[in-house]
Amino acid sequence: MSALTSRPSAAPVITATAAERRRRKAKIGWNALGLLVFAVTAFPVYWMINTAFKPAKDAIDPEPHFFPFPVSLENFRRALNISDFWGPVERSLVVSAATVVIGAVIGLLAALAISRFAFRGRKAVIVGILTVQMVPLVAMIIPVFLLLNQIHQIDKLSGLVLTYLTFILPFTVWTLRGFIVNIPKELEEAAMVDGCSRTGAFVRVVFPLLAPGLVATSIYGFIQAWNEFLYALLVMSQEHETATVWLGTFTTQHGTEYAPMMAGSTMMGIPVVILFLLVQRKMAAGLTAGAVKG
Numbered sequence: 001m002s003a004l005t006s007r008p009s010a011a012p013v014i015t016a017t018a019a020e021r022r023r024r025k026a027k028i029g030w031n032a033l034g035l036l037v038f039a040v041t042a043f044p045v046y047w048m049i050n051t052a053f054k055p056a057k058d059a060i061d062p063e064p065h066f067f068p069f070p071v072s073l074e075n076f077r078r079a080l081n082i083s084d085f086w087g088p089v090e091r092s093l094v095v096s097a098a099t100v101v102i103g104a105v106i107g108l109l110a111a112l113a114i115s116r117f118a119f120r121g122r123k124a125v126i127v128g129i130l131t132v133q134m135v136p137l138v139a140m141i142i143p144v145f146l147l148l149n150q151i152h153q154i155d156k157l158s159g160l161v162l163t164y165l166t167f168i169l170p171f172t173v174w175t176l177r178g179f180i181v182n183i184p185k186e187l188e189e190a191a192m193v194d195g196c197s198r199t200g201a202f203v204r205v206v207f208p209l210l211a212p213g214l215v216a217t218s219i220y221g222f223i224q225a226w227n228e229f230l231y232a233l234l235v236m237s238q239e240h241e242t243a244t245v246w247l248g249t250f251t252t253q254h255g256t257e258y259a260p261m262m263a264g265s266t267m268m269g270i271p272v273v274i275l276f277l278l279v280q281r282k283m284a285a286g287l288t289a290g291a292v293k294g
Contacts, residue, residue, distance in 0.1 A: 045269075051262035052076070059259040075263035079250075082260060085267070088246035093271065095157055095242065096225040099164040100218045106165075107172030108214065112202070114173070115180040132170045137230065140166065145234060155237045163231045168221045175220075179213035180206070223272060243268050 051059050052075055054068035079085065114125060144163055145154075153159025183206055191201035229244040236242060247268070250261040 048262045048265055051259055052266045054259065056257070056259040059262070075259040076267070078257070078260040079264040079267065082257075083246065083249050085246070085264070088241050088243040089268070089271075091157060091240060092226055092243040095160050095164065096222050098157075098161045099168055099225040100221045102161065103165055103168050103172045103221050104214060104218050107169055107176055107217070108210075110173045111176035111180055115177045116185070129170045129174050132167075133174070137167055141230070141234060144231070148235060154235060155240055157240070160232060160235050160242075163235060164225045164228060168224055172217050172221060175217045176210070176213060179210055183209050219276065222275065226268075226272060 050066065050068050052068075053071050053073070054065060054075075055070070055072050056075065056078075058065050058068075113119075114122060144166065148154050148159045148163065151159075153162060187205045187209075188198070188201040191205045192198065196204060227244060228242075232242040232245050233248075236245065247261060247264055250257040250264065
């Protein structure tokens with residue numbers, strides 16, 4: 001009888017073990033896929049840094065060298081000496097920071113109005129924001145240039161900031177609107193019942209919950225403004241070029257100096273990396289925001 005009673009219990013054990021093996025294999029497969037995607041996306045960055053530290057002759061060698069040996073800093077010296085480096089970087093920092101600050105302030109107020117107040121034309125504003133985001137940046141070159149020329153903003157940092165706001169501000173408004181909608185109105189109403197004004201309720205209740213989303217949106221805007229090339233090339237002269245346009249210095253009629261260009265690109269990526277490391281916690285919280293309990 002003991003042998004007969006023990007047989008039925010063996011099937012569930014085998015089934016559970018098989019299911020566990022399938023889950024383990026699926027987990028290994030997804031991890032392998034994730035590593036493959038990471039390798040594909042990270043390889044260009046690695047190759048840029050690799051080329052920046054290898055001798056210039058190895059950068060154009062038909063046989064690729066996957067490790068910079070011997071390590072050389074000559075490319076960085078060449079990048080710093082070929083033309084002014086700190087001037088374009090300073091101008092890019094000023095333009096990117098100004099774009100982020102102005103875009104965050106205006107975008108926050110606009111997103112708050114769209115998500116919290118009912119007014120005539122509200123749906124038209126939302127549709128307009130989405131429509132602007134769908135327009136390619138290349139299609140706005142001529143109108144933007146003519147407008148900047150009329151208001152005498154050609155070859156000025158303020159004109160470049162206004163240009164960047166045309167495509168960063170709609171994204172900021174739309175993204176912050178999504179964060180504000182996920183914050184229950186009852187929190188503001190409870191604060192107003194306790195004696196806070198509408199402004200006080202926003203500052204004390206809504207803004208702390210919105211801060212991670214604002215940081216994530218600002219980082220995206222900073223990266224967009226920092227990496228933009230087309231409008232910076234069109235609006236600014238060579239004397240007031242930004243860092244992305246400065247990289248074109250390495251392409252001349254005699255060819256392209258790839259190793260110094262990669263060194264310059266590596267130095268250009270440092271400010272973005274530093275900024276990301278400083279606010280990575282807030283940015284991670286902003287990207288996962290939306291699970292606010294009312």
